[in-house]
Amino acid sequence: MSGRLDRIDLKILRLLQNNGRLSNAELAASVAISPATCHRRTQRLFEDGFIAAVRAMVAPKKVAKGTLVMVGVVLDRSTPESFATFEQAIAKLKFVLDCHLVAGDFDYFLKIRVGDMEDFNRIHGEQLIALPGVRQTRTFFVMKEVVDNAPLEF
Template identity: 85%
Template structure:
């Protein structure tokens, strides 16, 4: 871990990860520094890339994306061009939350959010198997989200 982070920086990162809307005054109070120092440190953490961004976590079910599906993908060929064009196309799909090149029985793993199974079936036929170079896909419907997108512990 970057040794540039002292105890206060780590505490700030953990607090902001739990609640990105903490005001500077509250954060300063909780980590035990003045608002001025807190403001400078926070800005430094952002400037130096420790915080990639701050995001409101929209509740998936509330916006019609309550169904989660994991999909393993195998490509036709294992050429750099084949990988590149698949990645480029997959990254454009609105339903794709994760797309990872993996080692193992699959080439890629996708994490996808859709409205329901019917929605997924349509997307699978229209978009997934239509991705360039796809030989086969294996679908794992998520029946229960035990932990989804947990905060990073460090």
């Protein structure tokens, strides 16, 4: 069922992870099976949820989103209601790439993309600290993106 992946499935997954626009014919040739079989396998990988989505990775700098910021957030209270309200509000902020509830000195970690620092300052003042239940935020400007969104190894 959805549990087992043989070597061919794994190879298909890895190839599609590196180039999601590979044609079925190219995939089939790369894994040395017929196009028909490859088509069926790939279809199953999608249907069974092994591939959540195929996404074109738009170059951030090309669309004026070249500035990356990490933000640690501490809430006033650590109640389930407080968390739920915060998460609901975060989901509407489209510049938030990641939002994770963590264990440690912060309640949440955010990963945010904006055009520049000025852009971030406005967003921080108008939207971040205005989020429900936020006690404080700590901003970490990214000065260099060493690795960003690397493909998953498995």
